[in-house]
Amino acid sequence: MALLEIRNVTKRFGSLEAVKEVSIAIEAGEFFTLLGPSGCGKTTILRMIAGFDAPDEGELFLDGRPLSGIPPEKRPVHTVFQSYALFPHLTVAGNIAFPLEMAGKSRDEIRRRVNETLALVHLEDKGGAYPDELSGGQKQRVALARGLVNRPRLLLLDEPLGALDAKLRERMQVELIALQREVGVTFVFVTHAQQEALALSHRIAVMKEGRVEQLDVPEVLYSSPRNRFVANFIGTINLIDVEVREASRQGLRLAAAGLGEIAAPPQAGATAGARGTLALRPEHIRLSPPSEKPELKNHFAGTIREYLYLGDVTVYKVALDNEVLLEALATNGAPGRARFHEIGDRVNVAWRHDAGAYLAS
Amino acid sequence: MRRIPWLWAAALAAYAFLYLPLAVVVLFSFNDSALNASWVGFTTAWYGKLLSDPAMLQAAGNSLFIAAVSSTAATVLGTMAGISMQRWRPRFLPFLVLTPVAMPEILLGVSLLLFFRQVLDLTLGLFSILIAHITFSIGFVAIIVRARLAGMDESIFEAARDLGASPWRGFVRVTLPLILPAIAAGFLMSFTLSIDDFVITFFVAGVGVTTLPLQIYSMIKVAVTPEVNAVSSLLMALTLTLIALAARFAPETLKGSR
Numbered sequence: 199m200a201l202l203e204i205r206n207v208t209k210r211f212g213s214l215e216a217v218k219e220v221s222i223a224i225e226a227g228e229f230f231t232l233l234g235p236s237g238c239g240k241t242t243i244l245r246m247i248a249g250f251d252a253p254d255e256g257e258l259f260l261d262g263r264p265l266s267g268i269p270p271e272k273r274p275v276h277t278v279f280q281s282y283a284l285f286p287h288l289t290v291a292g293n294i295a296f297p298l299e300m301a302g303k304s305r306d307e308i309r310r311r312v313n314e315t316l317a318l319v320h321l322e323d324k325g326g327a328y329p330d331e332l333s334g335g336q337k338q339r340v341a342l343a344r345g346l347v348n349r350p351r352l353l354l355l356d357e358p359l360g361a362l363d364a365k366l367r368e369r370m371q372v373e374l375i376a377l378q379r380e381v382g383v384t385f386v387f388v389t390h391a392q393q394e395a396l397a398l399s400h401r402i403a404v405m406k407e408g409r410v411e412q413l414d415v416p417e418v419l420y421s422s423p424r425n426r427f428v429a430n431f432i433g434t435i436n437l438i439d440v441e442v443r444e445a446s447r448q449g450l451r452l453a454a455a456g457l458g459e460i461a462a463p464p465q466a467g468a469t470a471g472a473r474g475t476l477a478l479r480p481e482h483i484r485l486s487p488p489s490e491k492p493e494l495k496n497h498f499a500g501t502i503r504e505y506l507y508l509g510d511v512t513v514y515k516v517a518l519d520n521e522v523l524l525e526a527l528a529t530n531g532a533p534g535r536a537r538f539h540e541i542g543d544r545v546n547v548a549w550r551h552d553a554g555a556y557l558a559s
Numbered sequence: 560m561r562r563i564p565w566l567w568a569a570a571l572a573a574y575a576f577l578y579l580p581l582a583v584v585v586l587f588s589f590n591d592s593a594l595n596a597s598w599v600g601f602t603t604a605w606y607g608k609l610l611s612d613p614a615m616l617q618a619a620g621n622s623l624f625i626a627a628v629s630s631t632a633a634t635v636l637g638t639m640a641g642i643s644m645q646r647w648r649p650r651f652l653p654f655l656v657l658t659p660v661a662m663p664e665i666l667l668g669v670s671l672l673l674f675f676r677q678v679l680d681l682t683l684g685l686f687s688i689l690i691a692h693i694t695f696s697i698g699f700v701a702i703i704v705r706a707r708l709a710g711m712d713e714s715i716f717e718a719a720r721d722l723g724a725s726p727w728r729g730f731v732r733v734t735l736p737l738i739l740p741a742i743a744a745g746f747l748m749s750f751t752l753s754i755d756d757f758v759i760t761f762f763v764a765g766v767g768v769t770t771l772p773l774q775i776y777s778m779i780k781v782a783v784t785p786e787v788n789a790v791s792s793l794l795m796a797l798t799l800t801l802i803a804l805a806a807r808f809a810p811e812t813l814k815g816s817r
Contacts, residue, residue, distance in 0.1 A: 248721055249720075249721075250717060250720075250721075269720070269725075270717075270720040270721050271720050271721070271722075271723045271724055271725055271729075275721075276721055276722060277717075277718070277721045279714040279717070279718060280714075281712050281714050283712060283714040283715045283717070283718035284715075284718075285715060285718070285719075285733055286715075286737070287733075287736045287737055296719075296722050296723075296724075296732075297722040297723050300722060300723030300724050300728065301723055344722065345722075348722075348723070
C-alpha cells in the first residue's frame with residue numbers, strides 16, 4: 199500500500215480549477231517531486247496534503263486512512279516553507295523543539311532530540327542563535343531540522359532552495375539527498391527548477407495547468423518525454439515535425455520535410471501515416487567536418503549559425519538544409535581545444551538511430 | 560540636500576508657535592505668584608496645593624481608573640479586530656472599526672450622548688464614559704496590531720499549525736509573542752487618548768463624575784491659576800511618557816501617525 203494516495207483530487211478557487219483530477223501514489227521512503235511552472239497546481243497539492251486546503255472532489259489517504267476533516271496539527275506531516283517560516287522570537291533550539299513540545303514530549307527527550315537534530319544538520323554551535331542571526335543556508339537547515347525532528351511520516355518541501363544563490367543551492371541539494379537517505383522520511387518536494395528535480399528525486403510528476411502530464415523516474419522523463427510540454431520543460435530539446443512512414447517493434451522510420459528519412463526508437467501508439475514530433479536532445483547530436491564520413495545512421499548536411507562557449511561545453515546552433523534549426527552540444531574534452539567549428543562552417547549533423555523520442559502530440 | 564534658509568526659519572517659527580505656550584505653562588507652574596503675569600521666583604507650592612485639593616484628586620483618580628479600564632478593554636477588542644482584519648481580510652470590518660478614529664470628536668460625543676440617553680435610557684456617569692472611551696480607542700489598537708501583522712510572513716502562523724499547534728496554542732506560542740509590542744503600544748495609545756479626552760467625555764460624563772480635563776476646564780472658567788498650570792504640566796508629562804513608550808514598542812506603526 200502506498201504511504202500517500204491522492205485519488206482523483208480536484209481543487210477550485212472560484213472559477214479557477216487549480217488541480218484537476220489528479221491521482222498520485224507516493225511510496226514510503228521516496229523522494230517524490232512535483233515539478234511544473236508557477237500556477238500549475240503543485241503548491242495547492244502540497245497544501246492539501248498538509249491540511250491547509252481541502253479538495254473539492256476526490257480524497258487523500260495516508261496509510262490507507264482518509265485525511266479529510268483532519269486539521270493540519272493532527273497530521274503526521276510537516277512542511278518546510280519556501281520562506282522557511284522560522285519563529286523569529288525563538289532561538290534555533292526553540293524552533294526545533296517546537297513540534298516536540300506540541301507533541302507533549304518530556305523535557306529530557308526534547309533536549310536529546312534537539313541536540314541530535316542540530317548535529318544532523320551541522321548546526322551544533324547555533325542552538326542559541328536567533329533566526330535573524332543566521333545565513334540563508336543556515337536558516338534552510340533549521341527549517342529542515344524543525345520539519346524532521348518529530349519524525350513525520352511525510353516531509354513536504356515547498357521550493358525550499360528557491361531563495362539560495364546558485365553555489366549554495368547545489369551544496370544544499372547534495373545535503374538534502376544525504377539527509378533524506380539518512381533519516382528515511384518520505385519527502386514530497388515542490389519545485390519549478392527541472393535540474394533540481396532531476397538531481398534530487400526518485401520519481402517526478404510533471405504538472406501543467408492542474409494536471410499531471412507525466413509521472414516517471416528522472417531518466418525516463420528525460421529520455422522519453424510523453425509530449426511536447428514535458429520535452430520542452432525538462433532540459434533543452436530539439437523538436438522536428440515528422441510523419442511516420444513505418445512503425446515496428448524494432449523502430450520507427452520517420453520522414454521530415456526537406457530532410458528525408460530519420461530512424462527513431464520504437465514508440466507504442468505510433469502508426470504509419472501519423473504526424474508528430476521527433477524530440478532530440480542536443481547532447482545526442484554529433485557534429486563533424488564534411489570531410490569525415492559519418493558513421494551514424496541519421497546524418498544530414500548543415501551550416502553552423504551560432505555558438506555559445508560555456509567552458510566545459512559549447513552549444514552550437516546549426517541549420518539543416520531544410521532550414522530546421524537544431525541545437526547541438528559538444529563536450530570540450532580535448533585540452534587546448536575549445537571550438538571545433540566556426541560560424542558559417544559546413545558540417546555533418548548526425549545522431550544514432552536509437553536517439554530521440556517520437557511524440558504524437 | 561540643499562539648505563534653504565527661509566524654510567528653516569519658517570519651520571523654527573512653526574515649532575515655536577506650537578511649543579512655546581506649552582513651555583510657558585510649565586514655567587509658570589513653578590512661579591511663586593498667584594498671578595500668571597510676571598516671573599517672581601521658583602516654588603513647588605502649586606504642586607503641593609494640587610495634592611491637597613480633594614476635587615482634583617478625585618478627578619485624577621477617575622481619569623486614571625477610566626483610562627486603565629477602557630484601554631484594557633479596548634486593547635483586547637482592538638487586538639481581536641486587528642488580527643481578524645489581517646487574517647481574513649473582511650470587507651466591512653475595517654470601516655466599522657476605523658470610522659470612530661476618523662469621526663470628528665464632537666460628532667461622536669453628540670451621537671453617544673443621544674444613544675445613551677434616548678435609546679438606552681442610561682444614567683450618565685462612569686459607565687457611559689467607559690463605553691465611550693472604549694469605542695474610540697478600539698480603532699487605534701486595531702490599526703497598530705494590524706500594521707505589525709502585515710509586516711510579518713504569514714506562513715509563520717501556518718507553520719505553527721503544521722508543526723502540531725492547535726489554533727489556540729499557536730496563538731499563545733507564536734502570534735501573541737510576536738504582536739506583543741504592538742499590543743503594548745496600542746494599550747499605551749488608548750491610555751493616552753482616554754486620559755486626555757475632553758470633548759467626548761464632556762458630552763457623556765453627566766453631572767456626577769469629573770475627569771482631569773473636565774476639572775481643568777471648570778477651573779479656568781474662573782481664572783487660569785498656577786494650579787491649572789501645575790496640573791496641566793503633570794498631564795503633559797504623563798502623556799509624553801506614554802507616547803514615548805508606545806513609540807519604543809512599535810516604532811514602525813507610530814512613525815508619521817499621531
